[in-house]
Amino acid sequence: xxxxxxxxxxxxxxxxxGQATNLSRTMHGIAYDAIHDEIVIPVALGGAVLVFKADxxxxxxxxxAIQGTRTRLVRPHTVAVDPxxxxxxxxxxSMRAVVVFExxxxxxxxxxxxxxxxxxxxxxxVGLDVDPIRNVIVAASRKGNGDxxxxxxxxxxxNGDVAPKQFIGGxxxxxxxxxxxxxxxxxxxxxxxxxxxxxxxxxxxxxxxPREGFKAKERDDDEDDSDSGRLDQMGFxxxxxxxxxxxxxxxxxIKGPGIRLAGAAGVALNPRKKEIITVGGNGFQTFLLPDxxxxxxxxxxxxxx
Amino acid sequence: xxxxxxTVAAALVLLFAGSQPSPQARAADSRDPIEDLLAEDCVxxxxxxxxxxxxxxxxxxxxxxxxxxxxxxxxxxxxxxxVSDPFPTFxxxxxxxxxDRVILSxxxxxxxxxxxxxxxxxxxxxxxxVQWVFGPKTRLGYIAGVEVDPRRREFxxxxxxxxxxxxxxxxxxxxxxxxxxxxxxPHQSWDVSLAPRRDEIVISVQQSNALSFxxxxxTGTAAPIRTIRGLATELEDPHGTxxxxxxxxxxxxxxxxxxxxxPYTPYDPIVTDVGEYKSGAFHPSAITFHAADASGDVSPLxxxxxxxxxxxxxxxIDVDLTHDExxxxxxxxxxxxxxxxxxKGSVQPVRVLRGALTQIVGPVSVAIxxxxxxxxxxxxxxxxxxxxxxxxxxNVRPKxxxxxxxxxxxxxxxxxxxxxAYDSKRDEILVPN
Numbered sequence: 045x046x047x048x049x050x051x052x053x054x055x056x057x058x059x060x061x062g063q064a065t066n067l068s069r070t071m072h073g074i075a076y077d078a079i080h081d082e083i084v085i086p087v088a089l090g091g092a093v094l095v096f097k098a099d100x101x102x103x104x105x106x107x108x109a110i111q112g113t114r115t116r117l118v119r120p121h122t123v124a125v126d127p128x129x130x131x132x133x134x135x136x137x138s139m140r141a142v143v144v145f146e147x148x149x150x151x152x153x154x155x156x157x158x159x160x161x162x163x164x165x166x167x168x169x170v171g172l173d174v175d176p177i178r179n180v181i182v183a184a185s186r187k188g189n190g191d192x193x194x195x196x197x198x199x200x201x202x203n204g205d206v207a208p209k210q211f212i213g214g215x216x217x218x219x220x221x222x223x224x225x226x227x228x229x230x231x232x233x234x235x236x237x238x239x240x241x242x243x244x245x246x247x248x249x250x251x252x253x254p255r256e257g258f259k260a261k262e263r264d265d266d267e268d269d270s271d272s273g274r275l276d277q278m279g280f281x282x283x284x285x286x287x288x289x290x291x292x293x294x295x296x297x298i299k300g301p302g303i304r305l306a307g308a309a310g311v312a313l314n315p316r317k318k319e320i321i322t323v324g325g326n327g328f329q330t331f332l333l334p335d336x337x338x339x340x341x342x343x344x345x346x347x348x349x
Numbered sequence: 350x351x352x353x354x355x356t357v358a359a360a361l362v363l364l365f366a367g368s369q370p371s372p373q374a375r376a377a378d379s380r381d382p383i384e385d386l387l388a389e390d391c392v393x394x395x396x397x398x399x400x401x402x403x404x405x406x407x408x409x410x411x412x413x414x415x416x417x418x419x420x421x422x423x424x425x426x427x428x429x430x431x432v433s434d435p436f437p438t439f440x441x442x443x444x445x446x447x448x449d450r451v452i453l454s455x456x457x458x459x460x461x462x463x464x465x466x467x468x469x470x471x472x473x474x475x476x477x478x479v480q481w482v483f484g485p486k487t488r489l490g491y492i493a494g495v496e497v498d499p500r501r502r503e504f505x506x507x508x509x510x511x512x513x514x515x516x517x518x519x520x521x522x523x524x525x526x527x528x529x530x531x532x533x534x535p536h537q538s539w540d541v542s543l544a545p546r547r548d549e550i551v552i553s554v555q556q557s558n559a560l561s562f563x564x565x566x567x568t569g570t571a572a573p574i575r576t577i578r579g580l581a582t583e584l585e586d587p588h589g590t591x592x593x594x595x596x597x598x599x600x601x602x603x604x605x606x607x608x609x610x611x612p613y614t615p616y617d618p619i620v621t622d623v624g625e626y627k628s629g630a631f632h633p634s635a636i637t638f639h640a641a642d643a644s645g646d647v648s649p650l651x652x653x654x655x656x657x658x659x660x661x662x663x664x665x666i667d668v669d670l671t672h673d674e675x676x677x678x679x680x681x682x683x684x685x686x687x688x689x690x691x692x693k694g695s696v697q698p699v700r701v702l703r704g705a706l707t708q709i710v711g712p713v714s715v716a717i718x719x720x721x722x723x724x725x726x727x728x729x730x731x732x733x734x735x736x737x738x739x740x741x742x743x744n745v746r747p748k749x750x751x752x753x754x755x756x757x758x759x760x761x762x763x764x765x766x767x768x769x770a771y772d773s774k775r776d777e778i779l780v781p782n
Contacts, residue, residue: 046761048776051430055759057777062681063661066631068586068606070537070555071781076770083770085781089556089586091608091629098772103661103681113628119556119610122768137613152628168615170767188616218417224768246616248513248533252557254572255616260533283423293418300425310768312778319429321778323769326457327433327761328780335422 046328048314062103066094072170073122073134073224080127080147082107086120086134093120093134093145110134110145112152117143121170122224128176129200131156135169135183142172142183142198159183161205165192168244171225171236174200178232178286180209184225186244193243194219195236195284212284214291219282220244224310231339232286233296237311237322239279279308281322281331285340295340298322298331313337434761436754437462439727439734441495441540441665443504444716448520450479451716452495452504453727453734455753456764459489461506461518462753466721469736469749473756482518484525489516491765494540494589494665494714496550498565503529507538507552510765515541515552530568535561540665542599544592544641549574551599553587556610560590560599560639579646580627583637589665589678589714596690597641598650602663602677605632634660636675636688653688655695660686665714665727669739674699676724678712685715685726702726704744708735711762723748732758 045058060083061067068089075084081098092111096104110132111117118138125132130147141160145153159181160166171184179200187193194213198206212234213219222238248258278301282294298320307324314321318334437455439462444451449466463480470476482489490511497504502520513536516528537555544550548565552573559578563571577584577599586604593600608629611620635654639647654660661681668675673690677698684703688696702709702724711730718725722739726747732754735747763782770779 045772045775046432046778046780048771048778049430050432050778052432053434053436053759053761054432056762056780059762061662063605063634068604069662069782072767074768074770074779074781076772076779078773081774083772083779087606087629089604089606089608090631092631098774109631111629111631113626115628116626117608117629119608119613138611140613140619162619167619168613186615188614193615244615247536247614248570249535250612250614250617251610252535252554252559252561252573252576252578254533254570258533258570260531260569294421295418297418297421297423298426299423300427310766310780312769312771314771314773316773321769321771322428323766323780325433325766326764327431328766328769328778329428329432330430330778331426332429333423333426 048317048319048330058101060096060100060102060104064103064105066090066092066106066109073120073172075123075125077125077127077147082125084123084125084132086123088119088121091115091117091119093117093123093132095132108148108150110149110151110153114152114154115143115145116155116158122172124173126174126176131174133172133174133181135172137168137170140166140169142166142169142181157201157203159198159202159204159206163205163207164198165196165208165211167192170223173225173227175227175229175232175286176200177229180286182225182227182234184222184236186220186222188243188246195225195234210287210289212288212290212292216291216293218293221279226311226313228313228315228337230315231337233336233340234284234286234288235311235313235320235336236282236284237279237308237324238282239307239309239324241277241279279324281308281311281320283336283340296336298333432761434759436732436758436760438729438732438760438764439753440493440713440729441506442714442716442725442727442734443495443497444718444725445497445499446718446720447499448502450497450520451725451734452497454492454495454506456491456493456729457760458483459492460487461489461492461495461504463504464751466718469734469751471750472752474752475754476751480520480523482522482524482526486525486527487516488512488514488528488531490514494553496541496543498543498545500545505541505543505550507534507541509537509539509555513538530566532563532567533570535559539588540590542590542592544594546594549592551590551592553590553601555586555588558582558584558587558607560584560587560601575644577639577643577645577647581646581648582639583635583649583652585632585635588663591666591668592641593668593670594641595670599639599641600666600668600675601637601639602666603635603637604662605634607632634663636660636663636666636677651693653692653694653696657695657697658686658688659684659698659701664712667715667717669717669719671719674717676715676717678715678726680711680713680729683709683711683730685709685712685724700740700742702737702741702743702745706744706746707737708733708747708750730760730762732760
């Protein structure tokens with residue numbers, strides 16, 4: 045946990061870590077519940093979602109842990125919290141599913157709803173948020189090389205094998221290798237952190253088995269996941285309106301060398317101060333952009349509302 | 350019902366907080382709102398100019414390139430604040446007492462630093478490495494464990510993330526150089542240990558809870574010659590591993606996290622036929638001992654595990670075959686714990702190095718030097734590696750310190766972060782590691 049005004053090479057104000065926390069050193073999501081003052085974290089390597097008091101520090105156990113056979117969790121990657129409807133949502137790329145629990149769920153409990161199946165289009169789900177005002181769930185999901193790489197918008201109460209009500213993706217979107225997604229509750233604007241504009245590279249193994257047909261990169265200048273330094277391939281923060289749909293470019297963007305330093309894997313918002321926090325690699329950066337917190341002009345429109 | 354309605358109303362108020370102007374803000378409408386936001390934080394004029402430019406469309410003199418995305422606001426924008434650590438952070442360590450070198454991996458800047466074995470002292474300045482392998486040609490990513498082959502004058506490291514490779518460099522390599530050879534590995538491989546007589550290496554793999562064995566000189570996409578993996582193995586989020594040829598054992602430090610992982614990447618099909626579903630579990634940290642010839646889902650020969658051990662996120666390990674001891678970098682309580690090699694069950698360590706005088710902060714790896722009777726500890730949390738007498742115990746000062754940054758340089762303490770959240774109550778930014 046860092047002070048919002050931290051700048052430069054600074055140590056965190058406090059850290060939650062150690063065996064008793066049940067955290068691991070592999071965690072790809074986090075959500076803060078401002079109403080109940082709690083932090084929600086998925087533990088990918090423990091098949092669990094943990095909830096901590098937001099002022100926790102040091103080696104403290106979680107308040108609650110969602111884990112066990114009834115949960116169906118395998119490798120939860122990202123989380124969101126809906127404090128209005130009292131729900132915790134997690135996305136599990138191994139399950140290919142968005143899974144919804146009671147906010148106060150603890151132990152071996154069944155999910156309330158699961159969004160999963162061929163109609164959903166979900167595969168490698170790396171980002172998730174919920175908008176209790178517009179009643180939607182937004183998931184960022186990737187595929188290797190094909191369609192349906194992008195932002196999936198579902199009705200908040202969707203359950204089972206259902207199609208998304210909106211989808212943002214396609215060649216004009218340049219969406220490819222992204223991660224965290226978050227929503228500004230006031231406007232419904234959707235913010236997505238994209239690491240670069242190339243599809244995620246195929247891994248050499250399927251778990252512990254060599255992948256058939258995998259070709260090892262032989263030179264340092266082959267295409268890979270890394271940031272090449274080219275402006276058109278660098279990552280960015282993309283912003284969309286709540287009704288956006290289809291193969292469209294971002295409506296607002298942060299790009300360039302400034303965002304490159306962070307790598308743009310995660311994105312968080314401070315609506316009161318109109319700040320966008322991006323995290324990636326070994327650092328985070330803060331951008332002050334008040335206009336990103338206003339309703340975006342309608343596509344094809346000429347005036348800002 | 351009323352309680353629910355009140356809760357929902359309160360929630361909506363909180364969610365919208367910040368988006369609606371306060372009465373004071375409305376009264377000050379004549380001022381630029383950006384100016385107000387910055388004034389509260391005492392931010393300088395440069396930040397103000399950046400924010401003002403970013404709010405304009407390209408045709409209005411904003412900073413966006415109009416080529417892509419068309420008609421978007423924003424663009425090429427510098428941040429108003431940036432937190433990062435520009436210095437290396439030590440992770441893995443390997444000691445070569447034949448050629449008097451110590452090799453340390455740097456997870457932060459993706460480099461390998463090689464020092465003279467006798468380097469370090471009491472200086473507050475960074476210690477000069479004799480070699481520094483660093484740059485895009487090296488293909489080093491978020492590297493972790495390090496191994497050394499003194500006879501061939503080579504050193505190995507493993508990309509824990511961003512590349513899934515083992516890279517091998519020579520003692521003659523320096524700067525931005527291509528590795529002498531590479532081997533593709535499973536994702537989240539953490540440590541590598543060499544068995545010179547068998548001519549094999551063993552790799553620990555976090556996410557698949559496995560130990561994979563390869564021929565020493567394997568390259569490209571060579572498959573493992575055997576793998577230890579499965580529920581019976583008690584491998585649970587394995588980190589440091591040591592190939593003990595003398596006793597035909599593989600010794601591994603485990604964090605205790607377990608899940609029945611399935612294929613999940615964008616290139617994998619949906620897998621539903623996984624047999625019986627076993628849920629995730631948190632177990633205590635443990636040191637496991639497996640037969641070096643084992644393959645498949647086999648039980649450990651013995652484990653060191655339990656309250657007396659004090660194991661807490663054990664990372665790198667090293668084995669002292671002369672004195673029959675195991676040293677463990679115990680990240681969770683910033684200690685180094687020494688066990689007897691033959692220990693099993695819930696046993697107390699024979700020695701513990703811990704306390705403010707030791708300068709052990711977030712240790713990730715250890716190395717025992719029986720030739721010079723020293724114990725090395727690589728700190729992730731403090732830009733240092735510290736060297737003790739081999740039998741040091743308790744809260745004692747190190748003999749000497751190797752620094753990769755000036756003394757008292759802080760470190761952010763996280764690597765390869767993928768998410769963030771904002772805590773509006775404490776005005777804090779939350780980053781999971």
